[in-house]
Amino acid sequence: DAGVIQSPRHEVTEMGQEVTLRCKPISGHDYLFWYRQTMMRGLELLIYFNNNVPIDDSGMPEDRFSAKMPNASFSTLKIQPSEPRDSAVYFCASSPPGLASVNEQFFGPGTRLTVL
């Protein structure tokens, strides 16, 4: 299995531009998570989906952030407009069905976003 795939791996953009991060979860997994990692805040859960439906978006920082999962094999996290404080590494993770509380989350390699 290829694991969780994220693209791009690195993104440099200017303040005010729209940024779209992409994620392909592991086939057969029905949970998908978006995290943000910074030195100051550590690892933060932004939003997660179950069977393509958003379950908890309480971690989304503000209306500039939006996430979609149009099908079981693809999700996007969009920032519009981007700001320098959005600079971080964004991780996507997926988890298989079953006894959810004991399931392992499989992380992608992350997208390093720099907003100038």
Next chain:
Amino acid sequence: GNSVTQMEGPVTLSEEAFLTINCTYTATGYPSLFWYVQYPGEGLQLLLKATKADDKGSNKGFEATYRKETTSFHLEKGSVQVSDSAVYFCALSNGANSKLTFGKGITLSVRP
């Protein structure tokens, strides 16, 4: 609510030294506990887990025991290697979903 507290870092050890990284948690009910590791430039990966009290998780020479009486899940390794240099996260999962609550993480550096 759920929370995970990890000892402050960073930690620097010499090769073959003994490692202990402390982790305590707050949660209702009976959470599952995890240690994740993040190597430089990579995403997190599961190191070990324990799903009930007194369970011991182990992998790659690392061990952690689920202690409900002290609400702890400390990570130990008897002899660290340079290749163990990474960031280590303690986490818990509680309830009917896969949502994880992570600690802040601690950076381990092992020098030859």
